Structure formats: C-alpha cells, structure tokens
Amino acid sequence: MRALVTGARGFVGPYLLDALRQARAEAFECDMAALPSALESVKPTVIFHLAAQTFVPDALRAPLETYETNTMGTAKLAEAVRASGLEPAPRILFTSSAEVYGARDLSEYPLRERLDLRPANPYGASKAAAEAILLGEARSFGTDVVIARAFNHIGPGQKEHFVVASLAGQLARIAAGAPPQLLVGNLESARDFLDVRDVVAAYIALARHGERSEIYNVCSGGAVTIGDVLGELIRIAGVAVEVREDPQRLRSAETRLSVGSSEKLRARTGWSPQIPLSRSLRDVYDAARDAATVSVKL
C-alpha cells in the first residue's frame, strides 16, 4: 500500500501515519492545495481523506466554509484523482461521520448504515453531501470509494473543545494545583467512544478490504454516558472536584444518544477494537497531565 493522507496534521492524521508505517506501508501526507502534484509524485494506491472542518460548533457558526471544505473539498479530491489518470486508480477512503444520522428514534439504535440520513447541523450535512457526491462519482466514473462513518473517537492529543479531552485537561490542571471547579456539559449524553488507534486500524482495514462504494460505521457498538466517563477520569486523576454545569457546553442541537453498529465493518474486515475505554481514558489523562505539568513548569 502506498498511502496519501490529507488532513494529516489533525488529531487522527498522526496516528494514521504511525499505524501505516508500523504496517510497513509507505505513507505520505498531503495538503489539499498540493493534491495534483502529490498524486503524480506519490502515485498512491489509497488516499485517506481526513482533511475537514470537524468541530460542530464551528460548523454552526460558519456553514458555508464547512460545506466548502468538507463537501467541495471532497469533490475536488475525487476529480483530482480522476484527472490524474493513475492506473490502477487509487481507492479513496473517505472519513464521514455519525453526524449524518442526526437524532433518531430510540428503536433505531444501534445505528446501521442503511438508515436514511438526517443531519441536524451543517457539519453532518456537509458530510452527507460529500457522501452523495462521492458515491455519484463512483457510479458516474467508476471511482473506487469506501466510506467510513466515524463515531466519537478519543485519544491523547485531542483538542480540548472535544468533551473527553476537556474533562481530562481540567482534571489534570486541578491535580497540578488549579481550583477544583470542573465545568461540564450534559452528563447524560451517551456516546459510542472508540480509541483513535482503533479508529485508524479500522480505516486501514477498510482501505484493504472494504467493498467498493460501501459505507461502514466505525464505532465500538456500545454507548457510555459522559457522566460515566467523567467518573472514571476522576478516579484516574485521584482528585476531589466540584462539578458545575456550563451553559456554553450545552449544544442546542446536540444529539443525546449516539451509538452505532459496527457489525458490517467487523464482518467485512475482521477488525475489532483492541483498546478498552479504561485504557483510552488512562492514556488521555496521562497526556493531559504531562501537558498540565509542562504548562505549570513554563
């Protein structure tokens, strides 16, 4: 496998590059602007398209930029691949999102890939639109496309505007001496968390074994509430805290439950998650503690 990775400087990108290199694949990162020349020089067999605007509140603030980056950016990638004339044409592994499903009836969980899409924010809509365009390109021109619908993923290095990273960061700073007030959003929201290392393993498995023009949820299959995650992180941190609800962290259009079925991914590729949530949270906390210690020393 010769892999080209867009959005390699985001949260997931470095983990994917590491995993590819550990699997002895050649892996190259690529800016969207440099795509045509990168296609020509790298001649990839797979393109992992991670480049995106990924933060829902930013998408709510700036929908057009989100559509431009996530939808048109993906269309431009597909057309650049086609224009490159590479033979064999590289596979595009597109990282979509569980946000395409939107909020559903309880009877529809765990979410499966055949559901109709009802994105409830511009981020989810930008990904649903990109899926439509990519699958259209596949039907129109035979483009080799596999779509991965990622649910929540966590791991060391994630920015603190994502919930688990925020809780771990606050706890680490409290452990380092900050005041013990911990700001939280909705603790009853339940999410399907997957360690980012399991996420990139799924992407690589799909690049290798996914069926063309098929869509696969990338998720654990189980839901955990934010409150349970917080309890575990407090236990790991070993600090006493005062939990305060922060209205700014309560998203208006938030999905209260998100849990998918990963049956299709597992059946097709043999993938299964290797890292239990407790280890993910321990690693996230350790990284947050190191960062907090560094910032205290500075």
Place this chain on the structure above:
Amino acid sequence: MRALVTGARGFVGPYLLDALRQARAEAFECDMAALPSALESVKPTVIFHLAAQTFVPDALRAPLETYETNTMGTAKLAEAVRASGLEPAPRILFTSSAEVYGARDLSEYPLRERLDLRPANPYGASKAAAEAILLGEARSFGTDVVIARAFNHIGPGQKEHFVVASLAGQLARIAAGAPPQLLVGNLESARDFLDVRDVVAAYIALARHGERSEIYNVCSGGAVTIGDVLGELIRIAGVAVEVREDPQRLRSAETRLSVGSSEKLRARTGWSPQIPLSRSLRDVYDAARDAATVSVKL
C-alpha cells in the same frame, strides 16, 4: 405571495413568472450574485430556486462546476436567506430532480420520495448533495424548505439538447424543406413527461401548501417511451422521415426508465396535471415550426 425567482432566464423560469403573475402574486427575478440585495429590497415570502446547471452531459464533462453551481449555489442561497434576517423567513422552494434516484429495480417504480438516493451522474449527485444541505439547514436553523423533485418536463422553448425539443426541432426543419433524416437516441427509454405549465403550477402549489422539510415528486405518474413521443410528433408534423440512431445521443449512464409517483404532491396540494401529452407535443411542435420558419426566412 411575494416571489423571488432564481434562474428565471432558463426554460422553466419564464413560465413560472407568467404563472405567478396570472395568480396575482408579485414575482421578481434575481441573479444569484444579486441575492443579498434582492432579498433586502423584495422581501420575498417565497424563493423559487431554479438556478442550476441542468444538462446531464455538461455535468459529466464538468462535475466540479456542476457541484459549485447546484450544490454550493443552493447552500449560499440558504445562508443568504438566513443572513437577511427577514421575518417571517421566506420559504425556499428547491427544484431538485428525479436524477437523484438513479437507475432502480423495476419493482421500485413508480419512484416514491422515501427511496434512498443513488444518483448515477454528477448532475443527480449535485442535487442530492443540495437536498442534504438544505434539509440540514432546516434542522440546524429552522429554515423553511420544500423540495420538489422534478421529472422530465417539456414545453415550447426548451433547448434542443433535450430530447423532445430535439425531435420537434428536427421535424419542423424537415417540414420546412430540410433533408428527411431524423437523428434519435434510445427510442425505448421511457420517461415521465410533464408539461412545463403543469410543473410550475406544482411549484406554486408546493410553495403555498407544501409541508416544511418535505420532498415531493413533480411528475405525471405515467411513463411514455421516446418512440411513442416521436410517433406522435411525426403524426403532428405530417412529414415522412428516415429515422437514424445517433451514437452521440446514446448516453452511457442513461437511466432507461423514469417514472415517479405524484401521489404525495396530489394528496398534499390538490394539484393535478391539466395538460395532456398530446397538447404539450402539439405546442412544442408549433413553437419549433415557428422557429424553423423564422430561421428559413432569415
């Protein structure tokens, strides 16, 4: 109703403006570039968004331009409406296309609105992506959106790269003295033709009575083969012709059958088609004959 019409200079636009004015609605046309100022000055209650790149072969030649115009153009419209802050917010009547369905199993005809989307060309994909973005805007921001999925429509004035206009134009020129060779594509393809005057009546009915965030097929509910249309046009023209298959007119990704159910539209709005196919074809031919006569005189 105060109506703003984008794409008013296309085939459908002038019919819509006529019908709106006959219904004593105030109707204004608007370039996409002038949208913000038009929203402010007109303060529309409804926006009929017709502006699009509508020709499938052009979409196959230039997918990115098609996504830019049809998908991003629609996103920009929705955001311009939101930015206008108009109260009450105008309804957006979006003209999507039966091309979002793609080719289906015979058992799925007549096509209904709840089917999953499988566009088989970039035009259909651009409309599917625009639908996803618009419905996402509705869920995110409460935008008032109604989606009309138009099937094939015909009427005087349509460009000759559409099949019925092409056949009528050729026949009219033969009647005016041109050589009697008639070039055709696939005569067995069956289409759900609706007169453009019935189409615009459906759009107005949906602007008035369509349910928010709902999708309605705009079609007759019956399929006619291109061969049958040709037979009727030859009868109307009263000329003898020699029919020749033209490989350039056989689209590679062509949908062989297209027929929709208009049950949802009829049930919701009371609309029903008023113009039988024979009259549409007569009017199309008469207009083609006038054009041919003019061009002969010139």
